[in-house]
Amino acid sequence: MLRFIIRRMIQMVGVVVVLSLLVFLWLRSLPGGTVSAILGEKATPERRAALEKALGLDQPIYVQYWQFAKRALHGDFGASTKVLPGTDAFDLFMQRFPATIELSIVAIILAVGLGIPLGYMAARRHNSLFDNGSIVASLVGVAVPVFFLAFLLKYYFAIKLHWLPVSGRQSAGLGATHTTGFFVLDGLLTREYDAAWDAIKHLILPSLALATIPFAVIFRITRASVLEVLDEDYVRTAESKGLTSRVIRGRHVLHNALLPVVTTIGLQTGGLLVGAILTERVFNFGGIGDTVAQAFEQRDYGVLQVCILMAAITFVVVNLLVDIAYAVIDPRVRTR
């Protein structure tokens, strides 16, 4: 097990190094660039040259990469040029990451809260109208373009009904204190309960939009897994022994069926953590996805580099954790 973990960690380092090089080269091969993004209509050849020199973009590309790599090893990813000029790119990432984490957690809670019960019920009524109906329903959510779904949600719940806010993470005039960057937690810790409640209200619509895909996946895995377990000998034995269906459900079916679901939940969470570009953007939810999209449009190299590398690391680590969790949970794997 330990050897496995160590090997995966070494592989991760390899992936990150290769990725850093690829991202670096790829960003610089994109048409346009930081200089155009900063200068706009005011770009003249002279101003361009001066700015390129000031930013070190006039150096040969291998020199630029070498300098970037040296700095990155010391944890210095440079400053943002356009998203939040002057802010250290890594600090910016850390500032925006809590938003994404907060959103992901709520979305996963929604997806699990709906997906597991529905999946279980669908499997118990295999091939019934309810089963087929819920399969179709779960996939409708997947088929709707996220930004369109977001518009519908905003239109009805925020603009027509005034139940929930349109966008953002917290109402503008609230002046809430932020210590951790997790707004709900901040509100609870500082006893600004109105601010916490406000932050929760801001989370509802984006997390609904974001939950559609994890919900469909979790629903599907739960259903398949329960179906499989229902077919196993021990459940049949239990049934033949005359145990009540509640005992069977609780002790045998759910317990065994949920093992694969747990890993799925882990993987889905990992997927959300790298940032949901569309959802964060339409809800103006200042997380990683929104930041990456903005940095990309404005060719903010430092921010993009950090965000992509951190997303890759998050992704690999979550996968590793899921595999380890799997080994821990499933005794059959452990014995090997």
Add this chain to the structure above:
Amino acid sequence: MDNPLNPNRKKQRIDDLAATAGTGGGAGSVAVADLTVGDAGHIAESTGVSLIASAWSRLRRDPVFLLGAFITLAFVLLAIFSPLIAPHDPTAGLLLKEVRPQTNPIPGARPGYPFGADSSGRDIFSRLIVGSRQTLIVGVMATLFGFIGGLTLGTLAGAIGGWVDSVVMRVVDVMLSIPSLLLAFSVAAIAARPSQWTVIVAIATVQVPIFARLLRGSMLAQRGSDHVLAARALGVKPSAIVFRHMLPNSLSPVIVQATLVVASAIIDAAALSFLGLGNPDDRQPEWGQMLGKAQQYIYDHPALAIWPALCIIVVALGFTLMGESLREALDPKSRR
């Protein structure tokens, strides 16, 4: 692949995930779920004739499949015969004279123009009908390109093994660790002249690593199987083993995946257009582009977005339902 984890569990996880995950149109969640697809690398081992036959017999009675197949068939027929059906030329600005950016940006519905016109005075109803063709092209071509890319990489890795396998798989890992939508729009952005084809290539790129992992996984499983060992023992040429024996037997999960990818490609095209990286030439209609471009009028003229969105939702749902049922039917485990 010397995975320490239980192959049976993994297999199931992959099978299940492969199907659902591919449909994700939204941000990051897609990539993660798909990683698992290949991560384990053991896919259903033999799909004999009997399996296909029994799958078909079940599919014929599966309402979910029939619904999906009906939608898909109707869509394909519409795409083929659309020019004959459309009442107007979808590229002609028939109502352009009425368009005034302030007073009348979007000409309303009237006899002969059931859904009104767009901001260039073109009949929306005709554009929706004719748009089915471009939409189908985007969906199918993106899937095809993604499949070809994945096939090349996956075959290379799975058939040769050894260091080629390691290198290819690290490349695939790197591709997977970048948020999928970011990968798509950076590819779209790199194009010197954005067009329908850059959109297709961008979407296809995201699918390449997914197909590659899927194919490699199932080819690895084939490599150790009896009939391949037998062929090798008989002295059949390696290339013949790969193309005659391994590849055909690895295709069934790929076909399922491809069906699902068509749906996500159509949704992704809309997302790219929404982010301003779609095909800038909007003379030939395409639903994703119509939906993406409708965003700036959506508040006052929601009909402009609702119709293409509905078309996309229905068609994506059709492909997804079909893919889901295929997956379940082809899974030997679910035979009862």
Add this chain to the structure above:
Amino acid sequence: MKFARKAAPAAVAALALTLTACAQSDRDTGGDTAKSGGDVKDTITFGAAGAPELFDPFYATDGETFRVTRQMMEGLVGIKAGTAEIEPELAKSWEPSADGKTWTFKLRDDVKFWDGEPFNGEAVCYNMERMFDQNEVAAGGPAGYWADVMGAFKSDAANALYQSCTAPDPTTAVIKISRSTSKFPTALSLDSFSMQSPKALKEGDANNVTKQGEGFGYPAYSKNPVGTGPYKLDKYDEANKTVTLVRNDDYWGEKAKTAKIVFKIIPDESTRRQELEAGSIDGYDLPNPADWKGLKEAGNDVLVRPAFNILYLGLNPEKNPKLKDLKVRQALYYALNRDQMVKTQLPEGATVATQFMPDTVSGYNKDLKPYAYDPDKAKSLLKEAGAEGMTLTFAYPSAVSRPYMPDPQKIYEALRGDLEAVGIKVNVVTKPWNGGYLDTVDNGGFDAWLLGWTGDYDSPDNFIGTFFANLKANDFHTSATSYGAQLSKDLQAADAIVDENERSAAYQKLNQQIMEEYLPGLAISHSPPALVVSKKVKGLVASPLTAEEFSTVTVTK
């Protein structure tokens, strides 16, 4: 598993305890600020399209930043509300010497910075010297407005417009410049040249701009500036994307009517609209022209700014030699049905351009008539020039909306149709604005392209000077033409004329020459941008320079 079940809640509890220990609410419950009249709100919430770059306006380059700093900072010269004209602000009056090289500013004596420092002649000179004396990094990029207006920094003093500043007494500042120019004193109204507290600048090490990776690092001062304006910076909540300003109760002039302004940063245009309709913001900038009607019908006020911009079709004779012939350029102009384009594609109040500057700028020539739409004349001119059926690589930008071209593609489609109608073969090219379009324009990669300009201040030099005065490098490649050198020389000569009437006459003549004899590019149109506020908002005056002041604004409940 068992362990995990018990340990997890315990760990969370422990973490929560630790955090509570250091988490204190630093929110002022604000009972005192709320008392601003019964039916008037104490806060204006405005939807901004982008995050401010930083709060030291000297290093800022974009309108989103200036919108914020303008409420907090003032310059020697101000701008009269609703116009592009200058008016006294921190300087009560000013007087040039006969040669136009020495400017004497009489200063207000009742002004203090927020930190209590007095505003006087010394403070002015400290500010001027501070702006002049930039390190290499700042000079290369962030100090862009100084580089534009003054040409160079202290390290290259010989080439700088600015020479020196002296303060003979507390209410006087004398600024010397190297040559007479139409930019003075108008350019001093730029937000970048606002006056800031010398003490705070010194203590905050305000000039210490560093290179940090591929970006710039700014000193602490840029997050905590000190000015003289009606509002002070309260807080920039970066995570929640809101900037809060509070009233400066010691302001020298009329105090701000509303206690607080909150700028909520909402990059997506349609989301700003939704926020306004939901009532969570009181107004926002740059509504999509297609939304104007709906916004008005919903009871909002769309405030249209007088157009202070120009959309033009650039032409590059080096790339396409056929464009060297004036007849060809004129033929292109006659081919365009600009009246129809302006009516169908641009917002209300947009006009067809007769020259490369809007009518609000001094030096505008009222007598010029637009090139009329005359496809037959266009065809015959092309024939005369032997350029029938010529091919033109004509480009437009995607992924952008500018005040002078709300929807570039729509404008392009209209113009392109006109060109094709007279037999020109158009190669359609488009690139994303930041994704290669501007670069290609600068490298001279297109034959013809759509671009424009929004003026920074009221000076003809800021328009036609920017376009054509720099012979070596301008987008129109006038160096490849016979008139380029002459035009550049004439522009510089006109800029140096001291007498305003004389200078205006010289510019009017140049405008005529540019349009009738030279025609380096085709001036297309002027298009008014707008901002929108809910009907509860009173007292906001739209400014052609987008220099709106919020201190006069009230919001009813």
